[in-house]
Amino acid sequence: MLHKKPARYFSALIGFVLVVSSNVQAEPAAPKLANVAILATGGTIAGTGNSSTATVGYTAATVGVDRLIQAVPELAKVAKVTGEQVFQIASENMSNEHWLTLAKRVNVLLAQSNVDGIVITHGTDTLEETAYFLDLVVKSRKPVVVVGAMRPSNALSADGPMNLYNAVLLAASPEAVGKGVLVSLNDQIHAARDVSKTNTSTLDSFKSGDLGMLGYIQGNKPFFYHVSSRKHTVDTEFDIANLQALPQVDIVYGYANMGPVALNAFVGAGAKGIVHAGVGDGSLSNKVKPALIAARKDGVLIVRSSRVGQGILARNGEANDDELDFVVSDTLNPQKARILLMLAMTKTSDSKEIQRMFYTY
Numbered sequence: 195m196l197h198k199k200p201a202r203y204f205s206a207l208i209g210f211v212l213v214v215s216s217n218v219q220a221e222p223a224a225p226k227l228a229n230v231a232i233l234a235t236g237g238t239i240a241g242t243g244n245s246s247t248a249t250v251g252y253t254a255a256t257v258g259v260d261r262l263i264q265a266v267p268e269l270a271k272v273a274k275v276t277g278e279q280v281f282q283i284a285s286e287n288m289s290n291e292h293w294l295t296l297a298k299r300v301n302v303l304l305a306q307s308n309v310d311g312i313v314i315t316h317g318t319d320t321l322e323e324t325a326y327f328l329d330l331v332v333k334s335r336k337p338v339v340v341v342g343a344m345r346p347s348n349a350l351s352a353d354g355p356m357n358l359y360n361a362v363l364l365a366a367s368p369e370a371v372g373k374g375v376l377v378s379l380n381d382q383i384h385a386a387r388d389v390s391k392t393n394t395s396t397l398d399s400f401k402s403g404d405l406g407m408l409g410y411i412q413g414n415k416p417f418f419y420h421v422s423s424r425k426h427t428v429d430t431e432f433d434i435a436n437l438q439a440l441p442q443v444d445i446v447y448g449y450a451n452m453g454p455v456a457l458n459a460f461v462g463a464g465a466k467g468i469v470h471a472g473v474g475d476g477s478l479s480n481k482v483k484p485a486l487i488a489a490r491k492d493g494v495l496i497v498r499s500s501r502v503g504q505g506i507l508a509r510n511g512e513a514n515d516d517e518l519d520f521v522v523s524d525t526l527n528p529q530k531a532r533i534l535l536m537l538a539m540t541k542t543s544d545s546k547e548i549q550r551m552f553y554t555y
């Protein structure tokens with residue numbers, strides 16, 4: 195009888211183990227984190243003030259990319275990040291050469307299978323310009339997010355750490371793939387084409403005006419409500435891979451009593467294109483119009499834009515663009531019209547072709 199008992203107990207034990215093991219769920223494997231490369235260029239997000247309440251009059255571009263990353267250990271929960279100090283400048287000093295270097299580096303990294311997205315930390319002063327330039331020349335659908343801060347890194351309630359966290363989270367998210375270059379500050383997601391810095395110092399400075407932002411970042415997730423209707427990244431005709439320089443394009447600012455001096459100085463200094471940031475719907479004063487016509491006759495490309503900042507610049511509205519052979523900027527502000535005109539001129543000098551580009555990007 196005894197020898198039968200062990201067999202009975204043994205089969206019961208086997209049964210028990212089988213029941214338990216079938217109910218024990220294997221720990222779900224931790225989700226694979228995306229690889230996000232952080233390219234640092236300087237700016238306030240890397241700035242320091244001489245006190246925690248100094249939100250103006252601080253020094254930009256003093257904190258290196260490794261310290262920016264160390265300051266936000268939570269980044270490790272949303273992505274596997276690497277850091278690279280591409281520049282360390284206040285962004286008012288950003289140049290065409292910086293843009294070409296940065297864009298080429300971005301395209302090299304995005305072509306690598308071990309890079310899933312890129313975050314660029316940047317000063318806020320020209321952030322919208324760098325973002326739009328990249329929007330036109332990055333040749334990948336992988337997310338590229340440009341981020342800055344309105345307060346220096348050591349300020350009370352500095353916005354940089356959370357902006358950086360959100361930017362990395364966004365760059366690591368599948369929802370951001372194929373959306374073009376994005377700008378994220380203040381829990382918001384903006385398209386590079388339409389966002390501008392609209393306030394000299396407040397946290398909500400970056401806005402997309404009438405055309406609207408794309409969405410929010412909330413509770414560690416991006417929420418998109420719109421997509422840009424204009425072509426960008428892999429769908430553009432621009433390629434800077436072998437470009438060593440961009441054509442010289444300058445902006446003349448419109449105001450009451452404006453004269454032709456600035457315009458003539460730019461043309462005299464070799465500008466190949468002029469963006470006229472006119473009053474209202476791009477109106478041309480009687481003092482400036484002859485100089486613009488003369489510049490056009492000398493082969494300088496002229497784009498009529500507006501200092502107003504919102505709205506469509508109507509072709510043949512305030513000037514007979516067909517007769518004058520001018521281009522209009524559509525809804526691009528002057529600083530972004532300059533960027534598109536520079537890239538357009540790497541492809542053609544035909545004003546009708548360039549006008550098509552302003553209605554495409």
Ligand code: DAS
Nearest residue numbers: 237238284285317318319
């Ligand atoms: N000088 C500003 C710049 O680097 C500081 C900033 O706002 O980022 O753009």
